[in-house]
Amino acid sequence: MKPSPFVHHAPRSVAEAVAVLAEVGHDGKVLAGGQSLIPILNMRLAAPGHLVDINRVAGLDTVEVTDDAVRIGALVRHALLERHDGAFAANPLLRQALRNVAHPAIRNRGTTTGSIAHADPSGEMPAVLALTQGYVEAASAAGTREIAAADFFLGPLESCLTEGEMATGVRFGRFPAGTGTAFAESARRHGDYALAGVAAAVTLTDGVVTSVRASFVSVTPTPDVLDLTEAFAGREVADVDWVKAAEMARDHVDPDGDIHATADYRRMLAGVLTTRVLTEAAATALEGQSR
Amino acid sequence: MTDTTSTVEQQLEITLRVNGVARTATAPARRLLSDFLRHDLRLTGTHVGCEHGVCGACTVLVDGQPMRSCLMFAVTAQDHEITTVEGLAPDAEQMSPVQQAFTECHGLQCGFCTPGFLTTITAYLQENPDPTEAEARECISGNLCRCTGYQNIVKSVLRAAEITHEREAGA
Numbered sequence A: 001m002k003p004s005p006f007v008h009h010a011p012r013s014v015a016e017a018v019a020v021l022a023e024v025g026h027d028g029k030v031l032a033g034g035q036s037l038i039p040i041l042n043m044r045l046a047a048p049g050h051l052v053d054i055n056r057v058a059g060l061d062t063v064e065v066t067d068d069a070v071r072i073g074a075l076v077r078h079a080l081l082e083r084h085d086g087a088f089a090a091n092p093l094l095r096q097a098l099r100n101v102a103h104p105a106i107r108n109r110g111t112t113t114g115s116i117a118h119a120d121p122s123g124e125m126p127a128v129l130a131l132t133q134g135y136v137e138a139a140s141a142a143g144t145r146e147i148a149a150a151d152f153f154l155g156p157l158e159s160c161l162t163e164g165e166m167a168t169g170v171r172f173g174r175f176p177a178g179t180g181t182a183f184a185e186s187a188r189r190h191g192d193y194a195l196a197g198v199a200a201a202v203t204l205t206d207g208v209v210t211s212v213r214a215s216f217v218s219v220t221p222t223p224d225v226l227d228l229t230e231a232f233a234g235r236e237v238a239d240v241d242w243v244k245a246a247e248m249a250r251d252h253v254d255p256d257g258d259i260h261a262t263a264d265y266r267r268m269l270a271g272v273l274t275t276r277v278l279t280e281a282a283a284t285a286l287e288g289q290s291r
Numbered sequence B: 001m002t003d004t005t006s007t008v009e010q011q012l013e014i015t016l017r018v019n020g021v022a023r024t025a026t027a028p029a030r031r032l033l034s035d036f037l038r039h040d041l042r043l044t045g046t047h048v049g050c051e052h053g054v055c056g057a058c059t060v061l062v063d064g065q066p067m068r069s070c071l072m073f074a075v076t077a078q079d080h081e082i083t084t085v086e087g088l089a090p091d092a093e094q095m096s097p098v099q100q101a102f103t104e105c106h107g108l109q110c111g112f113c114t115p116g117f118l119t120t121i122t123a124y125l126q127e128n129p130d131p132t133e134a135e136a137r138e139c140i141s142g143n144l145c146r147c148t149g150y151q152n153i154v155k156s157v158l159r160a161a162e163i164t165h166e167r168e169a170g171a
């Protein structure tokens, strides 16, 4: 099917973009990579009267690595971030997760900020933003604000961005020294949306566990973080049996069933994947410390 | 909206550089790049299967990188270099290495999916000129084919890499 008619706006600056968004109100939508929005328009599940195409806005395509964050502009495509060595060094979880986001042709066009703004609980990058305790930077005609990941996701496909507001970029947090990360998911075909996915970070101090956290893809309504620190902190990492974490993950998640997998199967997967990523993250953390 | 002028759709003059040539046509803002290529520019090599990004039949190169032309508006594609399957062959006498490999290895049956495979593989081999069989499979995993069972397409990817090297050595 084809999209219904709309007026196309091609602002050259954030100020211009938010001015148009303010003017068109609820009838406007931001168009970034279009890899989620255009399918919705093609199927006529949405029919906004105005598209504010931000692809020509200058200055939104940069990646900056700072002491505490990897900051990306709203036009940084998944593929660019995936290949960015500085971003990988600062937070390996970004590349670990991005490899699982769709297929290369879609990563070449889709933006990481767009996937977070889209707030799909089956998206990998919302879960990563949550686990890194990152922020979304937003602008509107009224000014700018930053929103912590914990406050950003309200429900499936629902963020706290208001009418007239656009995300100008996001900041992924960095983990403390001694942290290992891992990401794993199960999908029917590599690149498809995950049946279940888990991102994890394990922090060690002198071989002793000090922090254990995980966030989930496709099995929770919003990407909230499961903090397992209390259950594992203080133990020698070599003695930890991560299989125990599977049960906690299964209790935490709340999957829906669909034609691809039942809720029970997804819950089981979330448990198995949690054990796998925690084992891997702990091994990476240990390796990093012995260097 | 009751005002009659607003029911007349906004029309845009859109200029695209396709296969090295600037082409202009008038189309509404909602014209997908895939439809602009096929209907407005009459370049019907690009095929349209699903129109939601899943099948890959519509894949074209945008500034050398594979993208779904059904998930891009023609108006957004302005200022970019588009390469369609019609632009892959170096000249009228010679097929591109990937095209030749598909004919040698029977990489197609009905040919519906083929343009998307050819563009995807062409870009991939530029990044990775010597893929393993596993990498060849990974490279085509975003494209669907209803006919071939993929075996001969995987062979074609590997053969295309060989042909590229043979031509470089012969040149």
Ligand SMILES: Cc1cc2nc3c(=O)[nH]c(=O)nc-3n(C[C@H](O)[C@H](O)[C@H](O)COP(=O)(O)OP(=O)(O)OC[C@H]3O[C@@H](n4cnc5c(N)ncnc54)[C@H](O)[C@@H]3O)c2cc1C
Pocket: A029, A030, A031, A032, A033, A034, A035, A036, A037, A038, A039, A074, A100, A101, A102, A103, A106, A109, A110, A111, A112, A113, A114, A115, A117, A118, A122, A123, A124, A125, A161, A165, A166, A167, A168, A191, A192, A193, A194, B052, B053, B054
């Ligand atoms: C076949 C297929 C498979 C896919 N598989 C996966 C997958 O496995 N995992 C995954 O995570 N994603 C997947 N995607 C989606 C892909 O990652 C998209 O790139 C992403 O979800 C949206 O980013 P975008 O830039 O394309 O946003 P768009 O499609 O342009 O926008 C999506 C939504 O976010 C809003 N938006 C976008 N940018 C902004 C902004 N800066 N400010 C405010 N609002 C904004 C839009 O208004 C719209 O509502 C898949 C897509 C396809 C077509």
Ligand code: FES
Pocket: B047, B048, B049, B050, B051, B052, B053, B054, B055, B056, B057, B058, B059, B068, B069, B070, B071
């Ligand atoms: S028609 Fe574009 S991906 Fe199927």
Ligand code: FES
Pocket: B107, B108, B109, B110, B111, B112, B113, B114, B144, B145, B146, B147, B148
């Ligand atoms: S050859 Fe028929 S769909 Fe691929």
